Amino acid sequence: MALVVQKYGGSSVADAGCIKRVAQRIVATKKAGNDVVVVVSAMGDTTDELIDLAEQVSPLPPGRELDMLLTAGERISMALLAMAIANLGHEARSFTGSQAGVITDGSHGKARIIDVTPGRIRSALDTGSIAIVAGFQGVSQDSKDITTLGRGGSDTTAVALAAALDADVCEIYTDVDGIFTADPRIVPTSRRVPRISYEEMLEMAACGAKILHLRCVEYARRYGIPIHVRSSFSQKEGTWVVDTIEGTAMEQAIISGVAHDRSEAKITVVGVPDKVGEAAAIFGVLANTEVNIDMIVQNVSAASTGRTDISFTLPEADGQTAMAALNKVKEQVGFESMRYDDQIGKVSLIGAGMRSHPGVTAKFFGAIADAGVNIEMISTSEIRISVIVNQDDVDGAVAAAHAAFDLDSEQVEAVVYGGTGR
């Protein structure tokens, strides 16, 4: 008998009809001889509606109370799901994050999981019940206050429970059939990736593929939990995210896919004195504002001026914060000016085989050049090459790279490529 953890997002439980359909899928998994633990998000628009209510009573609600409010969302969906399962003749018991033993730190709205003690879940399974657990929430270790985990929280709850329960697989249900070699809206011939390693998936997630959150993949890699990303709207196999698959992957395709991200902006700090500690000063200022920096490029210093330019990318949402912080230290650091550009896009080629195939980089740049696209910045890791291009050139660069690495399939699969919020 296997232990399966399934996670259903908000769109999978958007209304009573969806909940009943999900209940049937859960019961089918149980009937197939598995122990089943289900992690569920709030129904469709519930979270937005609750946030709207909060805004009506307070412009800046305290984090503790906002978490208390928002956790009502999963409470509703999980109870309804348990009822729908009971109505199919199977015993189901719903548990809040706190009841399921999801222990977190006290950072309301973005709490981190410290420990998982799923004693009540285990007991429910032992009596033959299906356990339904509220995603996205936990209880703080110190204050015993209710917390929420922030973006990607429900996926992370599922993987964390799978790890604590030593589950055989963590199935993440979403509204697409899995991970694709590129966004099918840009590349209609993109293919579903049947298997991908944690490392590649991390790079995909970090480079804009919104299906799985970085955080959940990091957790799964740390504990070796196989993730099966699949659609709640079909019975198809999805994408397995597993430990290294180099042995088999080498034989087939060394490139997993092409990811893109339009949500970043680029800041160039112009005329930075070329001396020790300047970069540290700039990025120290940015770290204090809690802005996440992505790519960094420092030009070769011009010998005549003794000055250099430093460019970096960051989430567009943090752009103004970063500009303001840097402006404050302009005199102190001694740079000349700044340039801000939010009309950029990042295109990334990801593949575990890259490290042993030196021709990959050249082929990637060549394909982008052939598409007439100018590269503004470059960043590489052992299993990824990313370039920054003009935002309007993203689609062309993605399609060109996808074709160059023979990722196109002959059959177009009909999917919607979208992200989940929680």
Next chain:
Amino acid sequence: MALVVQKYGGSSVADAGCIKRVAQRIVATKKAGNDVVVVVSAMGDTTDELIDLAEQVSPLPPGRELDMLLTAGERISMALLAMAIANLGHEARSFTGSQAGVITDGSHGKARIIDVTPGRIRSALDTGSIAIVAGFQGVSQDSKDITTLGRGGSDTTAVALAAALDADVCEIYTDVDGIFTADPRIVPTSRRVPRISYEEMLEMAACGAKILHLRCVEYARRYGIPIHVRSSFSQKEGTWVVDTIEGTAMEQAIISGVAHDRSEAKITVVGVPDKVGEAAAIFGVLANTEVNIDMIVQNVSAASTGRTDISFTLPEADGQTAMAALNKVKEQVGFESMRYDDQIGKVSLIGAGMRSHPGVTAKFFGAIADAGVNIEMISTSEIRISVIVNQDDVDGAVAAAHAAFDLDSEQVEAVVYGGTGR
């Protein structure tokens, strides 16, 4: 410094505007130098909407899951209320029933409070916070599952917390100005009762006055908690429900008010053999169906037949259940037939002074007779006289009794006389 427990019902927190107004009232109480604990119901229609969702996924949802679902309602209202208070510059912390230490038995949907251990509430008060507690809910002692308390549950939560915290007063906010001498919709000249004893209030509640639930008054009497019933829409004093007030009440008015109830039906069992154990047999059958019997009248046996009639009243909702149960034992008990009448109403005169004023009963019956109303059944306690009349005669009987005992005021107070569900 006094400790005040306030309870706000669903209509007092129906929307964001209501919540903000309630927050101001709470802050005013805090600013006046009190420690404040607030018990809150779910917003307006939330409970009905959640029940509607439950019915969409299951015709008979398990009690455990229905409780899990419904408790989302108070979670939402209490978090919003805490935010609204924080927005006024005061610290507020919301607590679920479980967090507030409301320990119950395991009867989902109608749990009884076993113990209250409000350690976290006390800590919140000690740090100067206003504590907001979800009404209507608790946690079962044995299974640690979430429970709901059933009808009157939020009022009972408030009184139970007031008792456990040794509060100075429990204020129950509703949409009327207090307890009235009769339903103002029937008797426009009815007056607000400034003070009433627990015993009289219990009789009022049992006889159809819907402002306070029997259960909450019973709890308050047991622990000697003064209840102040008042309107959340005005600053007026309401009605104080307190320990015996005979000393003062005797001087002023011995009759507290006239209550009525149209929700009962009458069953008459005709031709019951007049021998030992017959009544026990009939009411034993009814007890097994968990039907609550109210008034019982047995006619004097007719010597010629050796048979008698037994009439009793019960909630109209239980009428068919009771008829079916009795029909099954018709042969065994040996009665001749049954009559069912749901066109009845109960009119009750309540007053602590009644026991020492023998003329009260005669005056009450006289007033009803003068109004041309026929009395079908009579039942009395030390502080109450109830009569069953035709449903169409209820208004006339109430008005006649109200006038006969000089309860009419000269000034008509504008109120809406309604009940609260939870």
